[in-house]
Amino acid sequence: xxxxxxxxASLLSSADGNDFTINDFYNKVADSRxxxxxxxxxxIVDIAACDREGIAEIIETVSLCSPRTVGLDVxxxxxxxHDSRLIEAIKNCPNLVLAVSVEADSAAKxxxxxxxxxxxxxxxxxxxxxxxxxxxxxxxxxxxxKPDYMTADGKRIPSFALAxxxxxxxxxxxxxxxxxxxxxxxxxxxxxxxxISPEELADRAEELIDKIVLIGAANDPYDLHVTPVSAAMxxxxxxxxxxxxxxxxxxxxxxxxxxxxxxxxxxxxxxIMISLMINIGxxxxxxxxxxxxxxxxxxxxxxxxxxxxxxxxxxSYSLMMLTFGLFAGDIWxxxxxxxxxxxxxINHIRESRTENIYTQ
Numbered sequence: 001x002x003x004x005x006x007x008x009a010s011l012l013s014s015a016d017g018n019d020f021t022i023n024d025f026y027n028k029v030a031d032s033r034x035x036x037x038x039x040x041x042x043x044i045v046d047i048a049a050c051d052r053e054g055i056a057e058i059i060e061t062v063s064l065c066s067p068r069t070v071g072l073d074v075x076x077x078x079x080x081x082h083d084s085r086l087i088e089a090i091k092n093c094p095n096l097v098l099a100v101s102v103e104a105d106s107a108a109k110x111x112x113x114x115x116x117x118x119x120x121x122x123x124x125x126x127x128x129x130x131x132x133x134x135x136x137x138x139x140x141x142x143x144x145x146k147p148d149y150m151t152a153d154g155k156r157i158p159s160f161a162l163a164x165x166x167x168x169x170x171x172x173x174x175x176x177x178x179x180x181x182x183x184x185x186x187x188x189x190x191x192x193x194x195x196i197s198p199e200e201l202a203d204r205a206e207e208l209i210d211k212i213v214l215i216g217a218a219n220d221p222y223d224l225h226v227t228p229v230s231a232a233m234x235x236x237x238x239x240x241x242x243x244x245x246x247x248x249x250x251x252x253x254x255x256x257x258x259x260x261x262x263x264x265x266x267x268x269x270x271x272i273m274i275s276l277m278i279n280i281g282x283x284x285x286x287x288x289x290x291x292x293x294x295x296x297x298x299x300x301x302x303x304x305x306x307x308x309x310x311x312x313x314x315x316s317y318s319l320m321m322l323t324f325g326l327f328a329g330d331i332w333x334x335x336x337x338x339x340x341x342x343x344x345x346i347n348h349i350r351e352s353r354t355e356n357i358y359t360q
Contacts, residue, residue, distance in 0.1 A: 026307070029303065030189035031189035033189075036190050036192055042243055043211045045196050047215060048197060048219070052080060068212055069213070071215065073099050074215070100157070101115040101132060111157065129163035131239070147184060165247055176249075184252070187244070188227055188241050214239060216239070225238060250310055264322075267294070295322065298322070
């Protein structure tokens with residue numbers, strides 16, 4: 001495991017202050033390490049400001065480079081003049097995954113295709129896949145993805161990343177789907193992807209051979225999203241990270257909420273017991289040292305399991321209970337100190353009165 005360095009800015013860098021989890025902090029710290037892997041399977045081709053003719057040319061060039069699979073993250077909702085070249089390029093591109101947008105049905109936990117390219121009915125050998133992200137609003141942090149979407153007729157629309165990954169390795173995807181999770185965490189940290197601009201495509205064509213090629217807008221201001229490691233990441237990059245997560249074979253396991261609460265309760269119980277057992281004069285100082293040490297160790301332990309074992313332990317419960325537990329302990333100690341002082345004061349007054357009576 002790489003050295004751990006704490007940064008307060010990492011805790012405060014969420015675009016939405018209310019949309020933050022301890023896992024975002026772990027991702028941020030892990031991504032800031034001097035350890036970065038250039039993904040060897042995935043290449044992003046940026047469409048930049050290309051019109052449909054330009055996109056058609058990109059697809060034609062990519063097709064000639066014998067890619068393993070091609071994911072096109074563009075929806076052509078309305079017809080335009082001279083689309084014939086674009087449609088032919090899409091038809092002739094092998095192993096192409098074409099983007100669609102899905103929407104939830106109002107009365108059930110099913111989905112339907114909301115938006116797709118107008119020429120989709122003309123396509124025969126092209127797989128449709130959903131490019132949606134499972135967030136309630138556009139400014140929420142994208143930490144997870146939904147592998148597929150069930151339709152009302154019992155069919156499943158795969159996510160863009162799942163469909164693309166399946167063409168690379170059906171065996172890995174089958175193993176991944178056996179997990180049966182409705183949502184899966186995306187691994188963002190310590191990974192980058194080759195990104196090729198339209199101008200560079202001809203000169204770097206050999207870099208696409210036998211690769212997963214994702215075509216989309218890498219800098220479209222309308223397609224930028226908040227992630228744990230970036231306040232503005234393009235949708236095509238998020239899909240790339242999702243594909244890499246699926247194909248890596250290393251997935252996150254999240255402890256049940258009750259397990260997290262049990263860990264928090266036990267930690268808090270131990271600390272409070274230690275607090276009540278210490279009776280020396282510097283107890284306050286010792287407990288402050290214990291508190292800071294435990295807070296650091298809790299974060300450090302969560303980071304270790306997150307990075308080394310892909311286990312997500314929500315230590316925010318523990319941090320909260322330790323903080324309020326020690327605060328409650330301080331209140332208890334303060335109250336008992338005040339009560340003891342009052343009791344001793346009353347006894348002292350009584351003793352003084354008794355002595356005065358005997359003196360008289």
